[in-house]
Amino acid sequence: MTTLQITPLHPSLGAEIAGVDLSKPIDGSTRKALSDALGEHLALVFRNQSLTPAQYLAAASVFGPPMEQHYSQHHMPGFPLIGMIWHRNGQEPAERWHTDHTNRERPPAATILYGVEIPSAGGGTSVASMRAAYNALPDAERRRLDGLTTFNTLDHDKTDTRQEDRDKYDKPIEHPMVRTHPVHGSRAVYFHITKATHISGMTPEASKAYMGELIDRMIRPEITYHHAWRKGDVLVIDDRATMHRAHGDYDRSESRILWRIIVEGDRPRFA
Ligand SMILES: [Fe+2]
Numbered sequence: 001m002t003t004l005q006i007t008p009l010h011p012s013l014g015a016e017i018a019g020v021d022l023s024k025p026i027d028g029s030t031r032k033a034l035s036d037a038l039g040e041h042l043a044l045v046f047r048n049q050s051l052t053p054a055q056y057l058a059a060a061s062v063f064g065p066p067m068e069q070h071y072s073q074h075h076m077p078g079f080p081l082i083g084m085i086w087h088r089n090g091q092e093p094a095e096r097w098h099t100d101h102t103n104r105e106r107p108p109a110a111t112i113l114y115g116v117e118i119p120s121a122g123g124g125t126s127v128a129s130m131r132a133a134y135n136a137l138p139d140a141e142r143r144r145l146d147g148l149t150t151f152n153t154l155d156h157d158k159t160d161t162r163q164e165d166r167d168k169y170d171k172p173i174e175h176p177m178v179r180t181h182p183v184h185g186s187r188a189v190y191f192h193i194t195k196a197t198h199i200s201g202m203t204p205e206a207s208k209a210y211m212g213e214l215i216d217r218m219i220r221p222e223i224t225y226h227h228a229w230r231k232g233d234v235l236v237i238d239d240r241a242t243m244h245r246a247h248g249d250y251d252r253s254e255s256r257i258l259w260r261i262i263v264e265g266d267r268p269r270f271a
Pocket residue numbers: 094098099100111244
């Protein structure tokens with residue numbers, strides 16, 4: 001059995017994992033330990049990895065079955081389960097706080113990013129613990145959120161979404177705003193401000209205002225891990241209990257390429 005070393009990176013979330021080569025097959029007990037570590041720490045960092053697309057897909061499956069991403073124009077040629085994050089592909093960094101693919105009935109358990117080309121400065125990824133955010137809310141607001149749901153579609157402000165993706169992934173999907181983690185058992189605030197058209201019982205305008213105000217109020221440095229990329233890093237983000245954002249503060253004449261895999265999770269539930 002592999003000996004994992006788990007070193008926390010921030011008081012609230014994030015841990016560096018040493019002792020695993022993700023290019024090699026991973027045994028059952030290590031898979032269980034990594035899945036538990038993700039539920040506990042919510043963001044896992046593996047340094048100095050060297051992966052082919054096929055090895056990367058095999059490693060990602062530790063956290064769930066890789067699932068199709070809905071911006072198919074950015075799929076890696078020959079490997080449609082890997083998305084290419086690259087501004088030279090016409091993608092702007094996702095700088096607003098969000099969790100991924102909430103327009104799916106079973107949204108991803110995790111988003112996995114592999115740093116292939118990294119700019120010399122900036123271009124980091126921040127991850128916030130929405131478990132800690134939930135725990136810090138006043139009782140009355142927690143109770144209010146416990147009873148609310150959102151209705152989610154594809155982002156409608158993107159102009160390059162393919163019709164075939166719209167046909168598959170643009171139907172409204174309802175999710176609780178507070179989600180119980182299937183591995184860890186804790187609760188976290190769960191929504192996507194641009195994919196949620198509205199909150200149950202609220203107008204779209206009031207819903208957006210409330211979600212924006214929640215993000216501003218809840219996401220503080222005390223609950224945020226900032227990942228400064230090094231080439232060869234693999235960052236695993238638990239989408240069930242965090243929000244993340246990219247930082248576009250890098251020189252666009254430099255390249256920043258991340259390979260993204262999302263892995264299927266459970267249907268969100270509040271318990
Ligand atoms: Fe994202």
